[in-house]
Amino acid sequence: MIVPYTELPRAAGNWPRPLLDVSFGDVEDVLVPCLVDSGAVHTLVPAWVAADSGVGLDQAPPVAFGIGGGSTRARFATVRLAADRYAWDAEVGFCDPWPYSWGLLGHASFFRYFTVTFRAADGEFELLPIAR
Amino acid sequence: MTVATVAGHRYEFDASTVESLLESVDPEPIVEHYVVVSGRRFPPKQVLALLTGLDRADFTTHQARAILRRLGFGVHRRSQGADPGGAGAPASTTGDPSGLEAHAGRWVAQVGSEIVYAADDPGSVTRWLRRHGRRARVWRVPANPGDAGSMLSSP
Numbered sequence: 006m007i008v009p010y011t012e013l014p015r016a017a018g019n020w021p022r023p024l025l026d027v028s029f030g031d032v033e034d035v036l037v038p039c040l041v042d043s044g045a046v047h048t049l050v051p052a053w054v055a056a057d058s059g060v061g062l063d064q065a066p067p068v069a070f071g072i073g074g075g076s077t078r079a080r081f082a083t084v085r086l087a088a089d090r091y092a093w094d095a096e097v098g099f100c101d102p103w104p105y106s107w108g109l110l111g112h113a114s115f116f117r118y119f120t121v122t123f124r125a126a127d128g129e130f131e132l133l134p135i136a137r
Numbered sequence: 138m139t140v141a142t143v144a145g146h147r148y149e150f151d152a153s154t155v156e157s158l159l160e161s162v163d164p165e166p167i168v169e170h171y172v173v174v175s176g177r178r179f180p181p182k183q184v185l186a187l188l189t190g191l192d193r194a195d196f197t198t199h200q201a202r203a204i205l206r207r208l209g210f211g212v213h214r215r216s217q218g219a220d221p222g223g224a225g226a227p228a229s230t231t232g233d234p235s236g237l238e239a240h241a242g243r244w245v246a247q248v249g250s251e252i253v254y255a256a257d258d259p260g261s262v263t264r265w266l267r268r269h270g271r272r273a274r275v276w277r278v279p280a281n282p283g284d285a286g287s288m289l290s291s292p
Contacts, residue, residue: 014241017279018287026274034272035263040286053259073286105286106279 006089010128011038017106023123023130024107028087029097030058038107041121041130045111048086048095049079051103060084062099073104086114091134093118139207143185144195150188152208158187166253166269170198173211177255181205181212242280246273 010021026036029050037054049072055062065080079098086093095114110116120133139150156175164179171178181201182193189196202212236252244262246254253273254265262275279285 012237013279013285014238016238016241016281017285018282020285020287022285034266034270036272036274038274038276051259057259057263073283104283106277106284 006091006132007129008132010125010130021128022107025088025110025132027108027110029054030060030084032058033087039110040105040107041115041123042109042111043116043121045109046113047079047081047098047111048109048114049098049100049103049111050108052080052099052101054108055080055082055099058084060099068098072100075102075104077102077104088132091119091132139204141200141204141207143189143200143204144191146189146191148189150204150208152210155184155188155205155208155210159184162187163265163268164254166271167215170202170212170214172202172205173213237278240278242278242284244275244277246271246275248273 008023008025011024012021013019023041024038025041027039028036035054035057037050039048039050052062054060060082062080062082065082067078067080069076069078071077077100079100081096081098083094083096086095086097095118097114118135120135122131122133124130141148141150159174159177159179162179162183164177165183167178167180170181172181172184174184182196182198184205185191185196185201186193206212236250240252240255243255244257244259245252246262246266248271253271254262256262256265259275259277265271266273266275277284
């Protein structure tokens, strides 16, 4: 699966980013762009995604941590993620507040399932699922 | 003020009435033609049906376009390719191919390079998608380097 980088408005820095559209839970009509972030451990998205996807977080204790120069609280749950024809179950942290325009795909719940090749010069990245 | 006869009925329209009427109205998906009102795009027949209370089968797109043009609104056709935005999207004035510049800081539904809807919160966008049976990327278009996870901006 080859995905073009997403171009951004000039005010946001104008540098294209490797964003992957991911759906969460049983919701197929809402695709949440997530940064394929080799510097991230966890997969983190804004809390509205959990509410929209019907992911129950009542039993999940909040975990506080710093992000983007501020702080946030995440509640983690294991949910089904899907991107194009691939789907996998992974732990996701739903965060409030959330500073970014996209979610983050990290090692623990994304890179362990895919081999990712970045081709920044070509403005694209490639995903290959790891056989399990 | 514009006077027009539609389906045998005489109507008087003015642009400010149209603008205020549409303030709280969600645009429907654009099929081919659209009119830009207060920076948002609407199907012309949706607008004229709201203005007149008539059924959309009672008039043509051509009539709706002509009346709205006479009122001073821009009427366009998607296939002309000059317009990257979609329903509800303010007209792009920057010429950027994705049309994102005009939506910086707003929540949008994006299909391919097209913005099909824009709003101030994610719930409004997802509700619009479900009402119209659409599937799209939903995100807040970054308005500054911080939104994009960077403290640095390109020169």
